Amino acid sequence: MEEPMEKKSRLDVAVLNPSTCIKDKRISCVLGDEYAANKDAVGLVKGLAVTLTSKKYASQVLKHLTEYLPLEGLQHLKRVRSVKTHDGDKLQVLMFVATLHEDFMDLNKTLNIKEIKPVKDFIMDPMFVAIPIKPPLTRDQFNICKQYWPVSFHEDKKISKLLLCSLFADDDMDRIEENMDLAIETARIGKKFDPRCDQGVVIVDPATNTIISTAFDMRNMECEIKDGYFARHPLNHAVMVAIDLVARSQGGGTYTYKPFLKSNSKINDGLYFNSTLPTSARNTSDTSDKGYYICTGLDVYVTKEPCIMCSMALLHSRVRCVFYGVSRPGGGLGSAFKLHARKDLNHRFEVFCNVLKSKCQVL
Amino acid sequence: MMDNGNICETSSNISNWMESAFKYAEEALEHGEVPVGCVIVHKDTKVIGTGRNKVNETKNATRHAEMVAIDDAMCNMKTDNILEVFSESALYVTVEPCIMCAASLRSIGIQTIYYGCKNERFGGCGSVLHIHTDEALTASTGQPLQCKSGYYSERAVKLLKSFYKQENPNVTLPSVRQ
Numbered sequence: 049m050e051e052p053m054e055k056k057s058r059l060d061v062a063v064l065n066p067s068t069c070i071k072d073k074r075i076s077c078v079l080g081d082e083y084a085a086n087k088d089a090v091g092l093v094k095g096l097a098v099t100l101t102s103k104k105y106a107s108q109v110l111k112h113l114t115e116y117l118p119l120e121g122l123q124h125l126k127r128v129r130s131v132k133t134h135d136g137d138k139l140q141v142l143m144f145v146a147t148l149h150e151d152f153m154d155l156n157k158t159l160n161i162k163e164i165k166p167v168k169d170f171i172m173d174p175m176f177v178a179i180p181i182k183p184p185l186t187r188d189q190f191n192i193c194k195q196y197w198p199v200s201f202h203e204d205k206k207i208s209k210l211l212l213c214s215l216f217a218d219d220d221m222d223r224i225e226e227n228m229d230l231a232i233e234t235a236r237i238g239k240k241f242d243p244r245c246d247q248g249v250v251i252v253d254p255a256t257n258t259i260i261s262t263a264f265d266m267r268n269m270e271c272e273i274k275d276g277y278f279a280r281h282p283l284n285h286a287v288m289v290a291i292d293l294v295a296r297s298q299g300g301g302t303y304t305y306k307p308f309l310k311s312n313s314k315i316n317d318g319l320y321f322n323s324t325l326p327t328s329a330r331n332t333s334d335t336s337d338k339g340y341y342i343c344t345g346l347d348v349y350v351t352k353e354p355c356i357m358c359s360m361a362l363l364h365s366r367v368r369c370v371f372y373g374v375s376r377p378g379g380g381l382g383s384a385f386k387l388h389a390r391k392d393l394n395h396r397f398e399v400f401c402n403v404l405k406s407k408c409q410v411l
Numbered sequence: 412m413m414d415n416g417n418i419c420e421t422s423s424n425i426s427n428w429m430e431s432a433f434k435y436a437e438e439a440l441e442h443g444e445v446p447v448g449c450v451i452v453h454k455d456t457k458v459i460g461t462g463r464n465k466v467n468e469t470k471n472a473t474r475h476a477e478m479v480a481i482d483d484a485m486c487n488m489k490t491d492n493i494l495e496v497f498s499e500s501a502l503y504v505t506v507e508p509c510i511m512c513a514a515s516l517r518s519i520g521i522q523t524i525y526y527g528c529k530n531e532r533f534g535g536c537g538s539v540l541h542i543h544t545d546e547a548l549t550a551s552t553g554q555p556l557q558c559k560s561g562y563y564s565e566r567a568v569k570l571l572k573s574f575y576k577q578e579n580p581n582v583t584l585p586s587v588r589q
């Protein structure tokens with residue numbers, strides 16, 4: 049089964065994923081769904097609030113609630129807000145949250161429970177309110193939360209920078225686009241062998257900006273599988289080839305990629321691995337399991353969003369960061385899944401899209 | 412769910428195929444690799460490909476047993492229409508395929524997967540994600556993949572445990588959950 053050819057009128061990843069930044073034209077960050085600026089991400093649950101008969105009881109009531117009905121694990125929630133009533137400005141107090149106090153979520157009975165008795169005379173008008181159960185992770189989420197109930201917000205500077213796409217200085221951006229240009233060029237070389245090739249990959253060591261490997265989509269090209277047997281391998285996606293060539297650069301690797309891989313391959317040959325690295329260069333602690341995860345610390349440039357197989361292959365290889373040009377249906381780093389941002393998988397990495405998007409799109 | 416040899420499927424061959432998969436898992440262990448093994452069986456009659464983990468040996472974290480077995484089947488069959496062969500074949504593997512392998516097996520159109528224990532860390536056939544059946548992937552990755560689980564899962568877990576114990580005594584072990 050082949051990945052379908054891209055349609056030019058495909059939706060932008062930013063439209064598919066509201067959490068994706070669209071502010072900067074040069075690059076966008078693909079964050080996990082928990083950063084999305086929508087109601088789902090802040091998680092609204094039912095709360096029960098009451099109005100104070102007079103503001104002067106506020107400290108007394110709050111002191112009582114803090115002691116007897118603390119909102120455990122919900123430190124982002126403020127307990128009081130001011131509301132306008134026909135009787136003038138009043139204070140409204142959050143008494144219960146459904147996730148903590150399921151038994152008390154009853155407008156008629158709730159004021160008669162024993163925990164409330166000591167302050168019962170100071171409160172009135174119990175009503176249900178919507179409570180954002182998760183602390184806001186971004187300023188946009190903070191603004192959404194505030195529409196429902198006041199919360200506190202501790203800004204994560206790195207996330208804000210990612211959202212604003214201001215993490216990279218101009219010369220970083222130039223370097224990123226240079227590497228993507230090489231990925232595009234690599235795909236074009238592949239196209240000479242088969243017109244269906246639309247994927248080029250470049251794997252880089254960001255510490256030294258050294259190219260470790262380059263590869264194109266080889267699914268429709270006959271190359272050596274093993275021991276002189278040549279065939280079109282349905283799993284020879286560009287990313288898989290590039291990962292194997294990184295292994296090759298470290299003295300490992302599975303395939304010869306004959307006749308496409310030249311013995312003294314150069315960076316502009318399409319298929320390339322860096323043969324000048326000392327084999328133990330990046331894996332000093334041979335007793336740890338890091339030795340298997342050969343792409344630890346490496347950055348990957350890929351013209352189109354990797355499919356789910358390739359996305360997981362990158363995760364298994366422990367890459368540092370992935371940059372891609374255009375998203376595609378079924379993609380594993382933003383479209384169908386966001387494998388890089390899942391807490392239930394054992395490695396997370398950053399993903400940026402829309403790098404040289406229009407150039408990648410026409411491949 | 413079946414376990415510990417109480418297999419009552421119409422195909423009495425399942426236990427034989429699983430037995431060979433375990434042979435390759437044990438071979439992986441002997442070579443210091445995560446002990447996962449598999450066989451690809453054509454029309455329930457003939458093993459056309461075998462594989463065990465070769466991540467260490469190749470320094471490539473994607474060389475899982477399933478990927479190795481796919482290559483082996485291609486080299487053994489030497490046909491121009493390997494996808495047709497795969498569509499008539501089943502994969503027997505000691506541990507649930509990971510997300511990557513589930514996607515690759517679905518994309519080459521393997522008919523059915525029989526596996527031993529769950530893969531709580533990476534499983535792509537239900538444990539972490541449902542790559543085998545997810546409808547969002549049909550256009551890009553092909554028709555859903557049939558999976559049957561629970562064959563000799565305790566034996567598969569035991570093998571994994573013996574590997575992780577020698578690697579790192581403090582690692583969290585995969586559990587058998589059915």
Ligand SMILES: [Zn+2]
Nearest residue numbers: 285354355358
């Ligand atoms: Zn792929």
Ligand SMILES: [Zn+2]
Nearest residue numbers: 475508509512
């Ligand atoms: Zn796998």
